[in-house]
Amino acid sequence: MPLLVLSSPDTCVTKSNILPSAIACADTSTTHRPELCELSALPTTLGPPLAVGKCLADLLGAGLTDADLARVDIILTCGVGANAATADTLREVFAACPGVKWVHSCSAGVNHCLFPELVESPVVLTNARGVYSNSLAEWALLSCLYFAKDLPRLMAAKADASWRPYDVEELRGKTLGVVGYGDIGRSTATLAKAFGMRVIALRRTGGGSGGDGIASALYGPDALDELLADSDYVLMATPLTAQTQGMLAARQFAAMRPHAVFINIGRGACVDEQALVQVLTSRAIRGAALDVFNVEPLPHDSPLWTLPNVLLSPHCADRTATFQHDTVRAFVANAALFAAGQPLSSVVDKRAGY
Numbered sequence: 001m002p003l004l005v006l007s008s009p010d011t012c013v014t015k016s017n018i019l020p021s022a023i024a025c026a027d028t029s030t031t032h033r034p035e036l037c038e039l040s041a042l043p044t045t046l047g048p049p050l051a052v053g054k055c056l057a058d059l060l061g062a063g064l065t066d067a068d069l070a071r072v073d074i075i076l077t078c079g080v081g082a083n084a085a086t087a088d089t090l091r092e093v094f095a096a097c098p099g100v101k102w103v104h105s106c107s108a109g110v111n112h113c114l115f116p117e118l119v120e121s122p123v124v125l126t127n128a129r130g131v132y133s134n135s136l137a138e139w140a141l142l143s144c145l146y147f148a149k150d151l152p153r154l155m156a157a158k159a160d161a162s163w164r165p166y167d168v169e170e171l172r173g174k175t176l177g178v179v180g181y182g183d184i185g186r187s188t189a190t191l192a193k194a195f196g197m198r199v200i201a202l203r204r205t206g207g208g209s210g211g212d213g214i215a216s217a218l219y220g221p222d223a224l225d226e227l228l229a230d231s232d233y234v235l236m237a238t239p240l241t242a243q244t245q246g247m248l249a250a251r252q253f254a255a256m257r258p259h260a261v262f263i264n265i266g267r268g269a270c271v272d273e274q275a276l277v278q279v280l281t282s283r284a285i286r287g288a289a290l291d292v293f294n295v296e297p298l299p300h301d302s303p304l305w306t307l308p309n310v311l312l313s314p315h316c317a318d319r320t321a322t323f324q325h326d327t328v329r330a331f332v333a334n335a336a337l338f339a340a341g342q343p344l345s346s347v348v349d350k351r352a353g354y
Contacts, residue, residue, distance in 0.1 A: 143289030172196030177231030180238030
C-alpha cells in the first residue's frame, strides 16, 4: 500500500525505495522537515513513503513512473507556507494516481484540498481535526483576557513607570458567543466555562435545542444576529466554505454590542475585512483579536496594523513547537486504522467542506 507525501522536502524529492533515509530520524535530509521522521512509525504495510515531493513534476523528476503512481493508495499533504502543496498541485497528483483510496490533510481546514474530482469520488478525505484545538482555544481566551484586563494600558503604564490603578473586568459572568461549534469551538467553550463565562454557540445543525453541558444554548444558522446581539465576546471558529465565506459583514457587526470583542481563529475569508475595519475605526465595537486574514501575509498598508483596539497575530496561534510532529502523528494513528481495515477517524464531509 504505497504512500505519497505532498510537501516540500528539505533538498530534493526522494524516491524512498532508492533512498529510504527520507524518513530516517537521524538523517540530515530531514533537518528542516523533522516531522517526517514521525512516518517511521507507520505500519510496515504502508511505509516508508514511495516519495516525498511538492508537485507531480517533482515526483516524476525523482524517478517515479506511471506504474509507481498507479500503485499509490494514500496521499498525505502536509507542510505549511512555502512547504505546503497547493490545491492545484494536489489535484494534479490526484489525477495521476488512479488507485488512490485515501487523502489526508495535515491541516484542520480543507478548503485547499477540495476540487470536483475528489468531492465526487469515493476517495475518503480526512483532516487534522483536534490537533490544533487546545492551542487555538488558549489563544482565544488570551484574547478575551487581553481586553478584559486592558493589557495595552498595563504595558503603557509600565513603559512610563507610572503607578495608575484602575478597575479591571472579569470574564466570569460574561457571554462568549461561538460561531462554528466544531472541535475548536467546543475546546474554547470548555475553557471559557472554566473561567465562569456563559457560552452560547451557533452550528449548522443547531437550533431548537437546549445546551449540551458546555454551551447553555445552541443556535441554528438563521439565528446568527441573535447570538451576536447576546454576546460580550464573539469567537469565529468556522471553516471556509461557500456558506461561511463573508459570513460576518456590516449587518452582522451592526448587531454586536458596542462593548463586544470579535475574535477570529477560523479563516479570514469568513469575514468582510473592510466592514470589520470600519466598525473598529468608528469604535462601534470594543475591539478585535485576529489570527487570520483575507490576505496573508497581511499587507503592510492594512489599517489593522495600526488600529489601537486590535490584537494581531500572524496566523501562528496554533504554531507550537511540536505542531507539525503532532499532526503527522495523528495521521500515523489513522494509518494504523487504514492498515487494519477499520473506519478512519476525522473523516471530512467533502460536500459540506469540513
